Amino acid sequence: MDGNGRWMDNVFIERLWRSLKYERIRLYRYGTVGELKAHVAEWMSYCNHQDKHQHLGYHTPWSLYEAATALPQVA
Numbered sequence: 001m002d003g004n005g006r007w008m009d010n011v012f013i014e015r016l017w018r019s020l021k022y023e024r025i026r027l028y029r030y031g032t033v034g035e036l037k038a039h040v041a042e043w044m045s046y047c048n049h050q051d052k053h054q055h056l057g058y059h060t061p062w063s064l065y066e067a068a069t070a071l072p073q074v075a
Contacts, residue, residue, distance in 0.1 A: 023043065025040070
């Protein structure tokens with residue numbers, strides 16, 4: 001990489017980690033790593049399948065992914 005535009009590549013993943021930390025990880029205490037993993041998986045599932053995102057026109061990421069990868073119906 002030459003470094004041009006590298007901050008743009010990182011901005012989306014940094015936003016994801018920030019949201020995860022502030023909405024889940026810092027709000028709870030975890031006794032085991034397994035508890036933490038389960039809580040993170042629950043949060044990721046919620047964000048992808050139930051939470052409607054403004055920048056996606058108030059659709060869920062999963063619904064748009066399904067629509068984009070759906071096979072055309074054969075008559």
